[in-house]
Amino acid sequence: MVTIENKQILIDGKPTIIMCGEIHYYRLKFDEWKDRIEKLKAAGCNAVASYVPWICHEEREGDIDLDGHSRKELNLGAFIDMCRDSGLYFFVRPGPFIMAEMKNEGIPYWVFEKHPHIVPISWDGSKATAKTVDYLSPEFLEESRKWYSAVMSVIAPRLYGKGGNIIGVQLDNEIGMLSWVQNKPVLNDNVIKDFAAWLRGKYAPSSLRERYPFDIGDTSLLAEKVRTPEDTYAAELLHDLGYFMRNRFARYVATLRAYAEEFGVKEVPFVINIHGTGGGRALMYPIGISQLYEAYTQDKGYISGSDIYLGDLTMNNFQDLYIINGFMDAVANEDQPLTSIEFECGDGNYGCTLSPRYDVSAADFKTRMCIAQGNRMLNYYLFAGGRNYVLNHKPHDGNDRIAITGERHGFAAPVSPEGELNYTYPRMSRTIKTILAAGEKVASMQEEHDDVAFAFIPDYYMTEYCYKKSGRMKGIVENLEARRAGGAWEIMGRAMLLAGYRFGSIDIQNKWPDSKTTSVIALPSARYMDSSIQKKLVDYMSSGGGLLIYGELPQYDMEGKPCRLLAEALGVEISGERYDGQGFYLSIYADGWANPRPEIRSHYAQVFKSDKVDAILRVRGTDEICGFDVAVGRGRAIVIACSYICDIKLFKAALEKLGAKASLTHDCSYHGIFMTSASNGEKERFIHILNLDGFEKEFHIFEKGCKLFGGRKLHLQPRDGLMLPLNVEFGGIKVRYSTAEVLGVAESSIEFRLTQPEDIIVFEKGSKIKPSDDYTIHEEGDDMILLSRKHSKIDDHLVVAFDKV
Template sequence: MIEIIDKEIRIDGRPELILCGEIHYYRLRRDEWQDRLDKLKLAGCNAVASYVPWLCHEEREGEIDLRGAKRPEYDLAGFIDLCRDNGLYFFLRPGPFIMAEMKNEGLPYWLYERYPEIVPVGWDGRPATTKTVDYLAPAFLKAARRWYEAVMAVAVPRLQPNGGNVIAIQLDNEIGMLSWVSNGPDLTPLVLDDFARWLTEVYPAESLAERYPFDLGEPAVRTAAIRSPREAYAPALHLDLGHYMRGRFARYVDALRGFAEEFGARGVPFAVNIHGTGGGRGFTFPIGISQLYETYEGKPGFLSGSDIYFGDLDMNTFQDLYLINGFMDAMHGEHQPLASMEFNCGDGNFGETLGARYDVSAADFKLRMCVAQGNRLVNYYLFCGGRNGLLDHGRDDGNGRAAFTGERHGFAAPIGPEGEPNYTFPRMARGIRAMMAVADKVAVMREERDAVAFAFIPDYYMTEYRYAGSEAMRRMYANLEANRAHSGWETMARAMLLAGYRFGAADIQNKPLRAAEVPVLALLSASYMDEALQRKLADYLMEGGNVLLYGEVPQYDMEARPCTILSDCLGLRFAAEHRDGPDYYPSVVAEGWAAPRPEVRTHFAQTFEAVRGAEPFFRLQGSGQACGFDCAVGRGRAIVMTARYRTDIGLFRDALERLGAKAGLTHDCPEHGLFLTSTRSADGERFLHLLNLDGFDKTLRLYDRGEALFEGRELTIAAKDGVMLPVGVKAAGATILASTAEIMEIGEAHLAFRLTQAQDWIALETARRIAPSEAYKVERRGAAQRIVSLRHAKVEDELIVRFEA
């Protein structure tokens, strides 16, 4: 039985960490399967994941082959069974959409040919530019149901509750992504009819008539007015269409789950894959959360998982991944854990140009951060490459294959198409083995948090569809995109993490916002914000909440109507916007508690007049107009920064401390470039997670709420290295009080460590006798014993501590 309880994945009652590798059985010869599974086990993974390509298994309607009758490599049942025989769990991903560089995104050609009405029409009646469909079109659902019937006939006898190894089923893949990237909403007649019905349920008739000055009941009029909206109602349509599509996606996922359960799939979680990273960054990822959170939020038996395509995790990107995990967690129910359904690994050579070369730390760093933040399932995508077979009934499209990448596929994977590991494999495997050595512990640990949460506003990312002919929408989109991520992530979020803050996120749009639960809120704010949300923030401040606002103080609601509730609460009256130009170079000067600081050049500032209770601390050079305020509001306080500023770690630390949030886990390294956090179990076991994001060694001391850790000893974190150091961890009949070395294996009579220092030490408390060794010496320290390594980590980094029988 697989259960999702208390942010854990429990298999037969036991919490587990699931680390998968994606292996596409259909892209390998059957006699290659075992070799790739052997390499997966060598890496330390305990599960296999694979898509099931409808395009390949049912080239002709009604001729479904999932048993390898036509091609041995199409034997899905045989592959799952081989994974079982190797002691590996299986994560089933049957689509209908799978993407995976497959033609038609994995859907059969006959589906489009027989049912052309499923292909969406978008803005101005233009046909879809991507291979998407109307998910709820009856013809598509009927065909998808039959596909699920065939797949479940193979999967259900192999589900873990039925004695098999299938532990999860993903429903479709990256739902809504194709419409987003093409800015092409699904505006088929079926959708428009359903949308009109939804509008009549949401709005009273009188309000609806004012909102949309056309006859929603007349199909021809409605179609023209929605596909080509006028400026007067374009913002309202954008808002309504976004909210409606969230519910539509949820109905689609419910339908797929219904098909799976109808054909016997029960007792395993259903997964939803969230898309959105692009260009090696995470700025657009929350668009996927915004689109899909209604499909899974708080629903029993659901997992949501990220699509992580970052490449290197470095000083540019580390805050992106941290925020993505936080935002996902904010949208989960109380029991739903974090997961990653596609976790980018390999060397980045996607175009087979030997370019975009990733550092060996890439997959290791991302895994360490994700596990520290509570990811319980991670699927390495793509673990191994393979080949795209020829279709039996292919098209004259240049190659006749099932995918558009040519014959070879997955050249960037850690295991290439021919089965050879590339240079990234050893480091990736080392990180996996470190996690799996303590999997039972990290599977239940929670990240320790400081008294601050990062605000998440889903509607700020509800920008997947914008009517290009609307100037109002162009202005709103530009403002939202400028304030919801980029500068704010790289300034405030990065500064907070470098200052040592460990924080989650809060869905302030949909969930209650209470000072007792969120003492301090870090808020990226645009000039647009929903009226109800502005009121919620004002109430939060009046009741004793504290806000660090970076960006702009809203002046409009989400339909571009004037709305200054939050601004009025803060005691600020809008004055002007200042943007740099060819002959204008605005600069910010600090005063009050923010001084002394050097003048800082800015490219944008929003200035205000203080009406009451607001003390300026930023002004524009020359004009003296204020763009930073410390505001007393009711029983709360707000520090407001409305000029683009530099990543001033000290400034953001000072601001948060003034609001009542102090970083608990800190270091004294002046070069920065370090990410650190900590996790704890209910019985007090802890791990300290450290990443050195730079290409040079760093020496530091660690402090926990001001108290020096490791007896004040300096630690050196090697260039591009990550460590997970145990504190109070029980293992092999001992308690590891503290260790500068990382646990790599726990046996009945031994502990294996990865050394990280010139001279590591491990403090143990145990009644067992430690066996002597030439590799270490043992010192008695009261009730504890200290094992001091006699090996230098850069010469030989493995140390095995044995216990006598």
């Protein structure tokens, strides 16, 4: 039985880490399946994933091939069974939509031909440019139900618990993504009628008349007014349309789940994939969280999974991954674990141009950070490439193949379409084996946090549909886009991580911040903020909480109505904004406890008047306040309302004044080091470290001011990562601490990856270590000290053998 509990994936009641690789059986020849499965297993993975493309299995309506009678490669059951026979779990992704560069995103041509009206109508009556649909169209749902009836007949008997190996089922893929990236909400007549009913259920008649100055009962008029909104109600529509679509996506997911369960698929998690990373950044990713969080929090048994496409993890983007993992956890139910369903691997050569070319650390670093933050399943996408075959019933679209990428697919994968291993495979394999060597431990570990949380406001990301001809709607969206991430992540978030802060996130919109459990909140803030959130923050500070604000103090609620509850509680009057411009070099200088520090150039500052606050930042030339420190009740706020630099010491000082101190620190002056830690109920721990730069670093690690690892200075190689154990027991042998990574655990030995000129591994006294020419052993108090005789740059492999106790 597969269940989720306390943010863990339990298989037969045992916490389990799933390291999965995506192999598209339908893009390979039948006799290639075994080779790709063996290469995946050799990489250390314990599971296989695959989409199941409806377009391939039912080219013509009613002629469904899931047993390979038309093409041997379409025998889905045989592929799943082959993975089972290789000792691998299976994660199945049956759509209806699968994307995966498939034609029609994986929907058969005949569905659109039979039901042309399911294609969306959007702003100004325009048609969607990508092949998406009205998800809740009765006709589309009926066709999807028939597809589920067929595909679940293969899946149901192969579920884990019924003798099979399927441990999870994804419902659809990247729901709402195509509408968002096109900025084309689905506004078909069917949807407009649904929207009218939703509005009547949410608002009293008098409120509706106030919000919308027309009769919403007139469906034709409502369709016209929604598709071509006017400024008088555009902000209200932005708000209502976003909430309505969240609800609609949740209903779609619930319907698909009901179909799956109707056809026998039960007692495994149902996974919802969240979209939004791309171009090496995740600044837009929370739009996907906002769109879909009602879908996967509506009931038990759901898991949310991320799409991680960040390329190389560097000083430029490492904070993005850390923050979005926190955001996903913040909105999840108490049992829901973090997972990543499309976890980018390979060399980045998606266009087959040999550019860009990822470093071998790319998948390694992202894996390490995600596991440290509590991800329980990672699906490496795409693990093995393949080929797009020609459809039997040709659409005459230029190449007649199943997908848009030409004949070969998965150019960037660690295993090429021809089965060759590329240069990224060995490092990825080493990482997977390192994680699973300690799999029983990390499967139940939670990241340890300092007394600070990063605030998440889902409605700040409810900007996927913007009618650009509306100045009012456009103004709200543009301000939110400018303040919700960007500088707040790149300046405040990055500075916090580089200062050593390990922080989670808190959904301050839907949950009540408690100063007793969260001492400090770091808040990216825009000009717009709901009045209820502003009131929550005032109450939070009044009860003793600390608030670090970066961006703007809000002046309006989310619909553009004046609301300055937070500013009033802080005792300031917002007097305007100052911008950098032609011939004017906006500059900010430090004041109060922030002084002395050099004056900096800036492109934006919000300025205040107040005699109640202590100024810490001012505009050069006018001396206007743009940053301040103020007591509020028993709490305190520090506001940085300008575009500032990543001044680690400034943010560290601010957080410490608010009451949050970083416990895990280092003494490397070059920064560029990411560190965090995780522990379980037995107080076993791992310290996770990444060197984000391309040069070696030497430093000590401190916890609450005390040196770890026996006071030894660590040598961290360029673009390398470490997962170092503290008081972790492996097969009855307790490792007190080690500068070497555990790479494998056998019955009477532990395999290590050496990382230092001289590694130290400290075992609990009583461990019967067999002597070796590779190391020395001596006792110190209650410890057995092992010192490696190998230099890691020459030979980084060490096996320590033990006599059985």
